[in-house]
Amino acid sequence: MTSSFRTVFVLALFICAIHQSKQEPCEPGMITNLTLNDNYILTWQTPADEKCEIQSYLVYISTVNGTVHYTYNVALPRLSIHTLPVCQGYTFRVHQVSTDSVTGLGWSLYMITPPPSDASLALDYLTLTEEDRDIRLQWSLEDQWVACARRYRVLIYNEDADEITDLYTISNTLLINNLVPCAHYTLGVTAIFTLIEEGPTTTVEHTVVDAVTAAPGVAGVRPEGTRVNFNWTLDAYNSNRCPIYSLVIDGSPYFNVSYDIQDQENRTPLPLTITGLSPNSLYILRVNTINSAGSSPPLQMAIQTSASD
Ligand SMILES: *[C@@H]1O[C@H](CO)[C@@H](O)[C@H](O)[C@H]1NC(C)=O
Numbered sequence: 001m002t003s004s005f006r007t008v009f010v011l012a013l014f015i016c017a018i019h020q021s022k023q024e025p026c027e028p029g030m031i032t033n034l035t036l037n038d039n040y041i042l043t044w045q046t047p048a049d050e051k052c053e054i055q056s057y058l059v060y061i062s063t064v065n066g067t068v069h070y071t072y073n074v075a076l077p078r079l080s081i082h083t084l085p086v087c088q089g090y091t092f093r094v095h096q097v098s099t100d101s102v103t104g105l106g107w108s109l110y111m112i113t114p115p116p117s118d119a120s121l122a123l124d125y126l127t128l129t130e131e132d133r134d135i136r137l138q139w140s141l142e143d144q145w146v147a148c149a150r151r152y153r154v155l156i157y158n159e160d161a162d163e164i165t166d167l168y169t170i171s172n173t174l175l176i177n178n179l180v181p182c183a184h185y186t187l188g189v190t191a192i193f194t195l196i197e198e199g200p201t202t203t204v205e206h207t208v209v210d211a212v213t214a215a216p217g218v219a220g221v222r223p224e225g226t227r228v229n230f231n232w233t234l235d236a237y238n239s240n241r242c243p244i245y246s247l248v249i250d251g252s253p254y255f256n257v258s259y260d261i262q263d264q265e266n267r268t269p270l271p272l273t274i275t276g277l278s279p280n281s282l283y284i285l286r287v288n289t290i291n292s293a294g295s296s297p298p299l300q301m302a303i304q305t306s307a308s309d
């Protein structure tokens with residue numbers, strides 16, 4: 001009787017234990033706010049709505065090709081990784097492990113480890129070469145820090161127009177076009193390492209080579225019997241700063257005249273009158289702007305004078 005009672009009791013305990021172990025083990029969700037700060041400390045957080053009790057965190061550190069280099073199991077949501085080589089790309093993956101020893105899904109972060117505080121972050125060199133009107137900048141950091149730079153900021157300052165353009169590149173060379181002929185530029189390159197850390201800016205001065213202007217334009221034309229009045233438009237100063245010397249109106253074989261121009265910053269329409277023409281005649285004109293680089297492409301036009309003035 002006693003023995004049978006004991007059997008039932010043990011059985012009951014056993015069923016109870018089976019029942020307990022049948023409860024779903026808690027599978028944790030993902031961590032948030034995974035970051036690596038400049039002190040080489042990786043931190044993350046368990047979201048406030050995590051339903052499992054977290055026992056530890058699994059951290060995998062792998063290189064770009066996917067090879068896992070380090071595995072850590074830590075109790076607190078932080079890991080100091082001072083031993084990692086500087087300026088190399090790593091993927092950090094963190095999983096939560098619940099008190100039921102279930103590992104949740106991982107969250108990853110790709111980072112280039114930051115340069116040490118004593119790294120030399122100034123450019124080793126910056127060169128400028130002209131390719132027609134365009135220029136090519138090329139630069140580099142000292143070899144050992146090249147891998148540290150995440151990208152470079154290239155600053156293009158047009159001193160005459162007081163205009164700044166910023167460009168970002170991961171390359172160490174940049175072709176810059178659409179520069180204004182005869183304008184003065186300062187070009188600067190800065191290496192950017194982390195969100196806050198960047199090297200000093202290295203600059204180079206440049207004056208763009210002379211280039212001919214676009215063909216002149218006609219803002220107004222009024223032919224009469226023996227003369228024709230024109231208003232000519234010249235290439236704007238902010239698209240070509242090279243000094244303009246003259247405007248040639250070639251009506252060969254009847255006439256070929258050149259007008260000297262006092263160049264000025266606001267190149268307002270230029271009024272000109274050609275006289276001594278014959279009434280009722282057709283003239284074919286080729287008009288060029290002459291500047292420090294030479295003759296612009298021609299504007300070709302036909303003029304028909306009227307019967308009388
Ligand atoms: C993650 O960071 C954001 C902004 O810093 C903060 O508002 C949020 O509470 C953090 N998440 C957790 C789970 O602490």
Ligand SMILES: *[C@@H]1O[C@H](CO)[C@@H](O)[C@H](O)[C@H]1NC(C)=O
Nearest residue numbers: 062063064065066067068088
């Ligand atoms: C992955 O890259 C590391 C160096 O970053 C190298 O040691 C390892 O051999 C590479 N593994 C494979 C499979 O390419």
Ligand SMILES: *[C@@H]1O[C@H](CO)[C@@H](O)[C@H](O)[C@H]1NC(C)=O
Nearest residue numbers: 219220221222229230231271
């Ligand atoms: C040239 O421009 C002036 C000033 O705007 C104007 O008075 C004149 O009529 C124009 N001449 C022609 C030929 O369009």
Ligand SMILES: *[C@@H]1O[C@H](CO)[C@@H](O)[C@H](O)[C@H]1NC(C)=O
Nearest residue numbers: 248249250252255256257258
């Ligand atoms: C017209 O004159 C310009 C110089 O003023 C000269 O360069 C050009 O050749 C002349 N055109 C002709 C057809 O002679």
